[in-house]
Amino acid sequence: MGKRIKLNVKEKGVLLFEGIGTFLLFQVINVVLISSIGKNDFLSNLQVNFQIIMSDRIWIIGLILLLNLFLTYLIVISTYHQMELNQIKLVLHKTATDNLTKPVKIKVNSSLQSIIISFNLLISNMDRRAEEQRQSEESKDELISNVSHDIRTPLTSVIGYLGLIESKNYNDLGQILKYTHIAYKKSLEMQNLVNSLFEYANVQHATSRLSMTRFDMAQMLDQLSADFELEANKRGMEILVNSKPEKIIMEGDTEKLGRVFNNLIMNALKYGKGATHIWLTAEKKETEVVVTVANNGKPIPEDSLKHVFDRFYRVEDSRSKKTGGTGLGLAIAQSMVQLHGGTIAVTSNEEKTSFISHFPISES
Structure with a gap:
């Protein structure tokens, strides 16, 4: 939270003088009022016995003193808060001239603390945006x-x-x-x-739009299997399609989704060294459709799995260049899946390498 603001000697003196002066001023006013009451006959007009009241004057005086102390406290606190506000202005000005690099760590009263919190939130957001800009510049350079x-x-x-x-x-x-x-x-x-x-x-691009239509995911996978059948046969591979249920009706941009699975199948054909099968499977669950493109070729090294969706990343440079890869296919596939609100991940072992896409769906 930070340290509470400390007053300097001059400010402490002002508060002390104001407190004592205000209290004494109230006493003078009390004396004048009490003297006036003693000389005034309005109490007799109200049929109140002045002597009875005066016999209990000690309690009246006590209450008046407490009221005076309370009013003095309110005035002194108001002045103290004004001093806090002045110091906050100085601290914020100094922070602003230092390029807003560090949050303000001071503690003040609750009504002013919200200003500090808002200012620190502003600094935090500016730091975050500056970091995002820095990363964007690094990304562009890369x-x-x-x-x-x-x-x-x-x-x-x-x-x-x-x-x-x-x-x-x-x-x-x-x-x-x-x-x-x-x-x-x-x-x-x-x-x-x-x-x-x-x-x-x-x-x-932030303005990239989807052209959403209703389509059958199972039918899309069947069509992709037919499109790549000849190429797979040339490489000694067989493409198998499985869908649960047989029809999976969902919404999506068929052109972009077609490119996603096109890239994944091409990736399996080019880099699934020693593979004999490519499996295209789709399964509809309660809130999502899960589509998997898998092959039984050489597994991806474990230290490469977390980088396969990075731009220009190649698991094996020589093999990628030989096959004409740009290193952007999987990055494009991931971006298109994310445009649909989905996620894509990869798993790889001696049995299979699987690219698994999750697409959220809503029951209509």
């Missing part, structure tokens, strides 16, 4: 660094091979075609990265 790194390699190859053609450093048409083919493939890598970046930036 993004620029990663993009520059990932574009530099294919761009160097494109410039290099086109440079060989430009300088006529080739033997025949076959060599020219070889150079242009490599440059073309590297250009496609850059295009893939740029497209992924635009998609990631769009889904991260």
